[in-house]
Amino acid sequence: MNLPADVFAGIGRPVLGVCFTAGRLALFALDGLSHLLRPPFHFRRFGAALVEMAYFSLPVVALTAIFTGMVLALQSYTGFARFSAQGAVASVVVLSMTRELGPVLAGLMVAGRVGAATAAEIGTMRVTDQIDALSTLSTDPMKYLVAPRLLAGIVALPMLVVVADILGVFGGFIVSTASLGFNPTIYLHSTFTYLETMDVASGLIKAAVFGFLIALMGCYNGYTSRGGAQGVGHAATAAVVSASILILAFDYVLTQLFFAR
């Protein structure tokens, strides 16, 4: 037994595996995006993907945002009371929602709902030869299945985040004025006094990136799935897990990019 060689092989194999997957994913993403620039365009498919991703995700994102805003107001009020800074609650709620919690929570919710469904749908098409059938009917599967979903992800998430931001702030407003004794006019004034365009814009840019990642991981895992029902199940799980991890990782990278001095 050659111990040093075994150790290096044990490290090298997974590293090479990760590099291989990352390369394949990058090529897949570039191929998908390139179809957004080349006709024919499948507007009907884009519309259907947008409705699925934005409209049908609205209830879950709305509920998540409103409760998050309410909890945020409560938590910051009780925490800030220790050093008599309760007046900052409105600003904390609005900045947290727009910069961070709106895009991240909406992203995670949509990843769970749409990412899994996308991977399962495309994965089923793969294992039942429907993707091969598309090719035999002169239709590029990347153009028909992947490109419209990538664009829908980029468009849908910012729309959802606008709603999440408004409802999150509204949730904080309700709790603060109804049970924490804040004056509604002063609360709203505080909310908008320290809010800057960049706070909202950064959240929307993050949302567009997260939407792209969710669609990409759903499509990639579905498209590359193998082995029948088990393979499709694995693809759905992998789509949700990988999209969630990428959302959190890219959240850090983008925050560093926007706000690090």
Next chain:
Amino acid sequence: MTTPLPKIRVRGLAKSFGEKRVLDGVDLDVPAGTSMVVIGGSGSGKSVLIKCILGLIEPDAGRIEIDGVDVLSLRPRKRRAVTARIGMLFQNGALFDSLPVWENVAFGLMAQKMVRRIEARARADEILGQLGLAASVGELFPAELSGGMQKRVALARAIAATPDILFFDEPTTGLDPIMGAVIDGLILDCVKRLGSTAVAITHDMASARRIGDAAAMLHGGRIVWSGPAASLLESGNPLVDQFTHGRREGPIRMELRA
């Protein structure tokens, strides 16, 4: 006198998946206007052969000519133009389950020939009618159809764009003998009406003799016999005889392990 150019000519086609060599130098000629049936055991590479010709799988070596043009050397766009002339009936139908039946049938018309939806719908109804399906079936989704109806819809989709070449992958698998005969009859009608060249792969000997003019057997990654489909049961080739008569004993040893 020169020999007429075959519609499809395959030479030395090889394809491996990992260690497993599925195709090992396949040579096959399909003359224009002929219905060729390729028989062979499960896992013998029949579907891989068809998928290589269709461009769905890239072979490791060999040459595939359609009308004398080596399709493997073509640029993707030109290759797509060649494969657009091929219609394919998949083993399980492979109907798009998110689309209604009529859109499945008209898919190729809208994608390849840029036919407008309203005209494509009328054409889909017409083709469904030719295959014995009512226009109202067009509104249903594939999951609402029986196996036989799904096969008919898949056949309708394969012929909708009037292809030069038709491939049938196990067209009667999963159907009862009567429905199998019905599907075979429809296949024959379609091939004759369109004047297409057809390649069918099957294990079903009754179906092979019904739809085939010529037959070939794929075994061990190669074509081991070819001849008229009518002589399949008395070919004189021990491999073909064992296969067509379904004998346990003979030169073909079933692999019980993958």
